[in-house]
Structure formats: structure tokens, C-alpha cells
Amino acid sequence: QKEVEQDPGPLSVPEGAIVSLNCTYSNSAFQYFMWYRQYSRKGPELLMYTYSSGNKEDGRFTAQVDKSSKYISLFIRDSQPSDSATYLCAMSEMNTGGFKTIFGAGTRLFVKA
Amino acid sequence: EAGVTQSPTHLIKTRGQQATLRCSPISGHTSVYWYQQALGLGLQFLLWYDEGEERNRGNFPPRFSGRQFPNYSSELNVNALELEDSALYLCASSLRGALNEQFFGPGTRLTVL
Numbered sequence: 001q002k003e004v005e006q007d008p009g010p011l012s013v014p015e016g017a018i019v020s021l022n023c024t025y026s027n028s029a030f031q032y033f034m035w036y037r038q039y040s041r042k043g044p045e046l047l048m049y050t051y052s053s054g055n056k057e058d059g060r061f062t063a064q065v066d067k068s069s070k071y072i073s074l075f076i077r078d079s080q081p082s083d084s085a086t087y088l089c090a091m092s093e094m095n096t097g098g099f100k101t102i103f104g105a106g107t108r109l110f111v112k113a
Numbered sequence: 114e115a116g117v118t119q120s121p122t123h124l125i126k127t128r129g130q131q132a133t134l135r136c137s138p139i140s141g142h143t144s145v146y147w148y149q150q151a152l153g154l155g156l157q158f159l160l161w162y163d164e165g166e167e168r169n170r171g172n173f174p175p176r177f178s179g180r181q182f183p184n185y186s187s188e189l190n191v192n193a194l195e196l197e198d199s200a201l202y203l204c205a206s207s208l209r210g211a212l213n214e215q216f217f218g219p220g221t222r223l224t225v226l
Contacts, residue, residue, distance in 0.1 A: 004155075032213035043117070043203050043217035044156070051213070088155065092212045099169055099212050103148075103156040 003027050006089055006104030015113050019076040023089035023104045026070065030091040030102075033065045035074045038086045038106065047074070047087075079111045115140065117206050117218035125224045126194050134189040134221045138206030144168075145187040146207070146215055147179060151200040159202075162187055163209055194225045 006023045013019055021035075032051055036044035050056045053067045062075040072091075076083055086106040093100050118137045126132050138145050147159040158171040162181035176192040185206075191198055201222050205215035 006155075034213060036217075041219075043205075043219045046214060046216065049213045090156075094210075094212065099161070099210075101146075101158055101212055101215075105153075105155040 001026060004089065004091060004102045004104045007107055008105055010108040010110055012110040012112065013079055015079060015081060015111055017079050017111070019079050019083070019109060019111075021074040021076075021087050021089075021107050021109070023072050023091075024070055025072070025091055025102075027091070027093065027102075028067070028070065029093040029095070031094065032092040033063070033072050034090040034092070035061075035063055036088040036090060036103075038088060040085075044088055079109075081111050081113045084109055084111050117204055117216055119202075119204050119218040119221050121221060122219070123222045123224070125226065127226050128194055128196060130194050130225075132191045132194060132198075132223055134191075134202050134204075134223070136187045136189070136204030136206075136218060138185050138187070138204075139216055141208070142206035142216075143185050143209045144207045144211070145181055145185065146205040146212075147187070147189050148203045148205065149173075149200045150203055150220070151197075156203065160189070161212075191223070196225050199223060199225045 034049040035047045038044040056063045060077045064073045088106045089104040144163040148156040161169040179189040181187045201220040203220045205217045
């Protein structure tokens with residue numbers, strides 16, 4: 001079982017739809033939960049991160065972390081064609097031995113005009 | 114403010130050769146991270162450098178090595194190249210140890226023939 005599971009998609013939605021992207025994980029020691037957006041032939045771009053459980057909102061984007069269920073989500077409201085990209089979840093833990101950041105495989109999102 | 118830069122953009126090598134990839138972090142960032150993104154796979158953590166020292170290493174063989182210079186730029190060296198080393202190599206930087214806020218460069222596409 002992978003430490004982080006993410007449905008690769010592709011996910012295709014019409015413009016204006018609410019998009020829900022999700023990841024599950026197995027390591028309860030993860031402390032930071034991040035979402036990155038990666039356009040084709042570009043490096044990933046940090047969208048937002050949360051520490052521990054809870055919600056965080058930034059414009060049209062909302063990140064949710066449910067540590068009890070080991071489940072994180074990214075919601076995109078009023079989706080736009082420019083949101084078409086691959087979305088990567090990532091999780092990190094820091095301990096005395098160093099740190100570990102695990103990325104999901106990414107979900108490809110297509111927003112149709 | 115300039116972002117993370119990487120060079121070269123593309124690199125073509127043959128099996129058994131050595132490859133050197135370079136990364137310049139965002140000004141003020143002391144931590145540099147290297148990742149491998151193979152086709153169809155998520156980002157795999159390679160190395161973390163901070164203040165000139167290797168702080169952590171992922172599950173890669175010793176022929177993947179690197180260093181960080183006094184100006185915090187970094188080099189990734191891959192010796193004895195194998196076909197499966199073909200991938201996008203991404204460098205990220207952050208403030209010291211801020212692994213939840215990593216900023217990525219555009220990557221170097223390495224092709225091994």
C-alpha cells in the first residue's frame with residue numbers, strides 16, 4: 001500500500017463547476033498537508049498548505065484535512081479553463097531523523113469552456 | 114523576485130555517462146531539495162541540502178549525489194546513467210527547513226539513450 005493515494009483521473013468538468021480533489025494516506029505522523037498545481041512542462045506551484053486538521057480557504061480554493069479519516073481534499077469553486085492542470089497533494093513529517101515529504105501521483109483536471 | 118532556476122532545460126546522455134544538473138534557489142532560501150518525476154509517477158524525494166550540508170536522502174542509490182555551494186546553489190550528479198534515470202528532475206527551495214513551503218523550479222528533462 002502506498003503511503004499517499006491519489007486518483008490520477010483525468011477529471012473533466014464544465015466551466016463554473018465545483019471541483020473536489022482528494023488524497024488518502026496511511027502515515028498518521030504526517031503534520032503538514034500541501035496542494036500543488038503543475039501545468040504541463042512546468043514545475044509544481046504551491047497552492048496552499050495546512051498544518052494538522054482543519055480547513056483553509058484562499059480565494060476559490062479550500063483545503064480540508066481530516067486526520068481521523070486520513071483524508072485530505074482540495075475544493076475549487078467556479079472552476080475556470082485556466083485551472084486545467086495536474087494537482088498534486090503532498091504530506092510531510094519532521095522527526096529527529098530528518099524529514100519526509102511524500103507526493104501523490106497527481107490528478108489531471110480538465111475544465112471545459 | 115526571481116524564482117528557482119535550473120539548468121540545463123534538457124539534457125541527453127547515453128547509458129553509463131554522468132549527468133550534472135544545476136539549481137539556483139530563491140534569494141534568501143538556504144534549503145534546496147531535489148526530486149525525480151518519472152513519467153506516470155509522482156515526485157520522488159532525492160536529496161535535501163541546507164547550509165551546505167546534506168540533511169536527508171531518499172531511497173536512491175549512491176550514484177545519485179550532489180552538493181550545495183556557499184551561495185546556496187546546488188548541483189545534482191548522476192553517475193553511471195541507466196535508461197530508467199530518464200525523468201524530469203525538479204529542484205525546490207525554501208527558507209531553512211520550511212518543507213511545507215517549497216518553491217519549485219521548471220525542472221531539467223534528462224533523457225538517457
